[in-house]
Amino acid sequence: MSSPAHELRFGDTTIDFTGRRLWRAGEEQALEPKAFAVLALLAAEPGRVFTRDEILDAVWGHRHVTPGVLNRIVTLLRHALGEDAHHPRVLHTLHAVGYRFDLPVASESTTGDDVPELTPRTRRRTVPAALWYVALLVATSAVFAWWWSSSRTITTRPVPPVAAAVAPPTLVVMPLKPIGDGESVRIIADGLGEELICSLAQVEGLRVIARDSTRLATDASADPATLVQRLGITHALEGNLQQAGQSLRVRLRLVDAHGGGTLWTKDFDRDASEVLLLQRDIAETVAGSLALRLGLTEAPSRSGDAEFLRRYHIARALVSLRDLPPEASTERAEREFRALLRERPDDARAHAGLALSLEIRAQRRPTLATTLREEAVREATLAQRLDPTLAEPYFVLAANACIADDWARCLSLQERALHVNPSNAEMGFGLTLSLARLGYLDRAEARARELQARDPLGRNGGFMMARVLDTLGRHDEAHRLLQPLPAYAAYARWFNAVWRKDYAGALRIAEAEIGGPNHPDAYAKRLAPGYVAASEALIDPSRWPHAVAEFEAYEKATGMANFSRVLVPGAADNAAPLIEELNEVRQRGYSTWDLLLWTKDLAYLRRDPAFQRFLRDNGILAYWRAHGFPVQCRPEGEGAVCD
Template identity: 30%
Template sequence: MVDPAAHTLVRAGVLQPLEPKAFAVLLVLLQHPGELIGRDDLLDQVWGHRHVTPGVLTRAIVQLRHALGEDPQHPHCIQTRHALGYSFIGQLEDATGLAAAAAPAEGGESPAATLPAAILPRPTEAAAELAPPPTTPSPEASPPVWSAAEPTAPAHAGPVRWLTLGAIALLAGLVAWLVIQPRAPPRHVAASVAVMPFVNLSGKTGDDYFAEGLAEEMRDALAGVKGLKVAASVSSAASKDAVDARALGDRLGVASILNASVRREGARLRITARLTDTVTGFTLWSHTYDRELSDVFGTQSDIAEAVVHALLGAIPGEESALSKRLTTTRNEAAFDTYLQGMQLLHHADQPDAANQAIARFGQALKQDSGFAKAQAGICRAEIWRFQSQHSPAALDNAKAACQRAEQMDPGMAEVDQALGDLYSVAGDPERALLHYRKSAQAPGQAVNAHVGMAKVYAAQGHGDLALAEFQQALKLHPEVAYIHAAIGYQQYLDGKIPQAVASYRRAVELDPRNAENWGTLGALYMTAGNDAAAAQALQHAIEISPSMDTLTNLGMLRYQHGDYTAAVALERQATTLWPDDFRVWGNLGVALQADPASNPADTRKAFEAAASRAERFLQVQPDDAQTVAELGRYRATLGDTVEARQLVARAEALGGQSGEVALLDAETLALLGDLGAARQRLRAARAAGIAETQISSNYTFRRLGLLSPPTPAGTSGGTEPPAPPASAGHPVGG
């Protein structure tokens, strides 16, 4: 019995293990019974015109013969035409006739009813869609139905045997109809794999980074094999949620899963790897490697080659290509340190993670001065610092690091990705797109490259192009939280707050332990005026890992509800975590300004710190309208009236984030005494969708009587809009 939808072959009631390519060969032969199918035609149809050795087909035929229980010298199903190809010669019988012969007398029990329920096929979605209507068709209308009979079967089978054959023939009829008629695409791509997080068996949680890093390196290396579909990075939580290989295969849409355990003890390394078929649950290949730690690169290459051989067969030249992708350094100590840095980039919500990652990458470069991936890691970490902490020095450091990485290995995809990120934040879109396009050619970097191009196009106002790039990223990996977060952040920048909230809700569903995404979702809820949901999301983010943006936003939320003491405490904690960000100092100044117990000198110092840091940031990002408006508010608070008015005009001339800019300019103008102009900006802020809670709770607006009409019932204290999601959407690996 052959079920193409379920990818199964059953002989004598026993499920037979088959590699995906062998099963595909069987389907091609069944579609043309009795016909000679040339070897080249089979290679083209199954391996897709790949340059593979003929041995892969021979290996598939050997598997099929074993599964069908036939002797190659006396075949009853697959005949070899030497030097030509193969044909299916099994006896194919009309199931309608068999069913009629097996039917009981009128009123008797049907054959299917006499059989155990386990042998009745459970319809798949494809079978349900393609099955004929539940009527009794005439023999002429019936599709051809096959039943392969072995020559050794007894000719005088008893009643029970006959009923079983009748039921099997009916199943074979459905299966053959599915084979011959136009079929929906199979559930999984045959040559596809998901690399699960490797399990650390060393007994030390501090070694988790090593196992995680090996899995990521393996995934990226396999993604570069043409003809092999590789699922996106799978989180440890997602892998534990899956009941078995079948469930995980259904979720990820892959035909196989690679699991491995890693045990590192001193200078010894043991890796046990297993490749599992997600349809049958059978193991396709497994092996244990017990080697010296210094041979980690060779071990990784051996595992990758075994996976490729099991799914695609031998591919000339692929072994050396895999080895090159997995051996970017020959220094195992440098590789180990590099993996530590990458783990820190993967956990970007941890305090000081960027600085720690930079230190690890720097150490790896001391151990191997030509390690280009480590140099690219420094560039990415510095860009992350610049974007999340608004540190101008980080951008200078990123430029220097990326230039050195390009000198080391100008063709490396990770280097091109880092350069794309660099030129994107530095305001050079053409060079950013150039490097992103080069990076997109490497499957392991394609998602990040498409998201990067989408951001560049969006910043240029090319909405259609940005949408196409985001869609391409989702097409590659629809269940990657980072992509949904990047889309959500762009929606936020475009003023589409409800859509941004929906995107971030999807992101936290896919990656529920990501504190950064929870924090951004909380900030978006604040922007939308949903304070209850905002508080819940921000608290959840802090419970996972406190960060500057979640602390400062929760502080402003406490401020909006009149808890000034709590607001000041949270803002001070935020400035301790990331003292270079002007926004946290500005928010601290706002909280101190409203707190009766605060010292006016401390308030002024906070606004002075915010102003000086905002000015440094604008030296490298002069077109950031919201930062210009923020600086205008700081200058007005400090009494610099002329410069404050100039900054209002400059912010409005730049455009972008109109609601936030209008609200900030309204407060600046109110502080300057121009209440009419302030009311005009408040109307613009409301029209742009700024939540009423953010307006009605503002200390300056309340003090100067600008809240007209009166605040609706149920709203309570607050301040300026929260700092925009400071660290959402930037690529931090995977």
């Protein structure tokens, strides 16, 4: 590593103020721009206590920021500095006051004439300079939303193993075991276990493993040592649910996953109508035992009785079943939510569930999308007004803003949804995809790594990370993530094999996976002949006319594009309609196909004049001008050039 000017060194750590980088043990630590701005402010004046308000004013201008945002940033900084919150070396918390940065005795700084020395005798003079520097950082950072933007640093290293002394505590919420044989108690136990993941994810400084990864890991083994290895957890919460009429009893045990010891065992008793209070009781107990704080402060409202709760959880589970036909999943869920709202018109969760089911129906029924989305927005707005702590309304409103190319609102709402429920993998997936759709691939990668840490085994974490890596041209890394994923990832696996020039492997995927019996996509059987023909043509180019004929047959039968067309020799001459079709997929809001527009291997798409129209007509160029260009793009004339 070279030694840039204006840097501060201590131990194995270097803060490069000019380059806005943090190095530790010879490796660059990925930091969000806001996180580095906070670090720069504190490190510019070692020994000074900055109050929380001073930090929020200097870095955020105190706009659209909740106290939990600063807590999250400090957690990221401790992670990057290798700090333990309970035994800090340089970054100290003064409870109810703020933060202080202390340098070890043996440290050195390299400064220029325009940067004050970091010594006690000049400390008084550095206050305006420090604040001016942070303001400059903020003004030049590419800021996407109210409080949260991802790092511009691209790292090719895999995610390191989670270490309890460095990373925040990581919790897995084991599925609750129902006590009794009734179907009702099983449904409530399943639903309550999932909602506990959401409630506990709101504990500041605690990482909670997402639902899908939890289920996949615990289905295989409930052994703590195995869960530590597969999920990187430090703690596990396990227990059971017992129902007696309208009364619910949840018996829980918090376990130290590394040592296997029980930290506490406790019973939580509530009426079924107080299930939200029950969740809060549990979250507060877990937070207190880990010396953390529950982020949300609003008192939850009452819910319906046990039967209402059972029906709500059935409907909510149906919304998540994306592999079933709409009439068997989201449309059934929609009918149930409407029935629940007839009984309890002011139930916020039922309104949120209805909004989500309408949005998913809109994605799957494009001919009805406009009408469905109008109602989804009304329901989401009402749910948000009734209970602003629910994530689904922000998710639905964000989806509509994204489709309308209102990128600032799109990202800020997605960030709000993720702030409310950090361990909801679908929320993380949506924000990561939006960043990638705007061309901010480095920030999408940083966001995807956090998603992968919370959902290491689920379909959202590994799949989204792989899609971003393939888009960046890092196909070997993507291949390792795609290999263990089930049948839904077959299309991505096929393209990855093509990018790696493993054409024989692509043919096997086309025949056995896309054309196989287990693919959940209803169109897979029709698409398979085109993928098989394209694989054969990549092996023997003389077969391309046959492949194109298969594409045309599929498109004529379905009215949908086969995006294997991007690989056809001479495809650059047909770039304009390909760009238009990929953008239509984006506007439907249901897939990641449009990331082909940013794929390194398909630079011809970005060189075509139609790409300039795409940037202009969809508000992307205007957003870049206001918030900063992606690292691979630069302004040129009235448009932009992207590598």
